[in-house]
Amino acid sequence: MKLYSYFRSSASYRVRIALNLKGLDYEQAAIHLVKNGGEQLSEAFKTLNPEALVPAFVDQHGGEEHVLTQSMAIIEYLDEVYPQHPLLPADPVSRAHIRAFALSIACEVHPVNNLRILKYLTKTLGVTEDQKNAWYRHWCETGLLVLEQKLQSLGQQWKYCFGDEPGFADCFLIPQIANAQRFQCDLSAMPRLMQINQHCLAHPAFIKAMPANQPDAE
Numbered sequence: 001m002k003l004y005s006y007f008r009s010s011a012s013y014r015v016r017i018a019l020n021l022k023g024l025d026y027e028q029a030a031i032h033l034v035k036n037g038g039e040q041l042s043e044a045f046k047t048l049n050p051e052a053l054v055p056a057f058v059d060q061h062g063g064e065e066h067v068l069t070q071s072m073a074i075i076e077y078l079d080e081v082y083p084q085h086p087l088l089p090a091d092p093v094s095r096a097h098i099r100a101f102a103l104s105i106a107c108e109v110h111p112v113n114n115l116r117i118l119k120y121l122t123k124t125l126g127v128t129e130d131q132k133n134a135w136y137r138h139w140c141e142t143g144l145l146v147l148e149q150k151l152q153s154l155g156q157q158w159k160y161c162f163g164d165e166p167g168f169a170d171c172f173l174i175p176q177i178a179n180a181q182r183f184q185c186d187l188s189a190m191p192r193l194m195q196i197n198q199h200c201l202a203h204p205a206f207i208k209a210m211p212a213n214q215p216d217a218e
């Protein structure tokens with residue numbers, strides 16, 4: 001199996017965590033999102049993923065090779081095909097809550113702060129660097145604060161988001177926190193998220209998935 005990724009890409013980071021939690025061996029192909037005008041925009045990469053986004057994931061299943069895209073679809077595929085260390089519980093209500101948590105990151109926080117959006121703000125709309133960073137922090141802090149409140153309202157002292165084993169939600173949360181810290185977001189009102197982050201960053205699957213530990217890290 002092969003993961004097309006960029007060390008700093010949080011969507012790729014989600015998939016790396018899931019692969020590592022399942023103990024799967026995978027090859028990585030680096031797609032540099034900045035160098036060479038953005039390698040995700042190359043014709044070669046767009047034949048794999050016409051959306052020009054990482055990650056893309058290649059795996060053999062049913063005797064054929066498949067190219068999968070969209071981190072959540074890839075992670076759900078991994079969970080369905082490789083049952084070791086299940087990422088989602090069996091109970092439909094818990095699954096819905098956990099997916100909602102992950103979707104808050106994947107659909108509400110991440111897309112408005114993606115590289116191409118930030119580039120459009122500065123290069124096309126003439127927004128300053130400071131204004132761009134304020135935009136980033138606003139959407140990231142707003143989205144993460146809701147997740148902090150959700151977890152606090154559960155009143156649980158689990159080690160990870162939804163239990164004492166890391167799972168689906170943690171695959172999404174940790175990369176978003178890494179991005180938030182890179183953009184110097186204020187996370188002081190999120191003690192529960194920070195506690196989970198600390199636990200995850202001490203776990204071997206997360207350590208192996210960290211941007212700094214990737215072959216293409218700069």
Ligand SMILES: N[C@@H](CCC(=O)N[C@@H](CS)C(=O)NCC(=O)O)C(=O)O
Nearest residue numbers: 009010011053054070071114115116
């Ligand atoms: N919803 C997609 C998002 C993928 C995505 O936005 N990837 C970013 C890196 S985290 C990317 O490739 N950005 C390239 C660009 O903005 O040009 C997923 O979850 O896979």
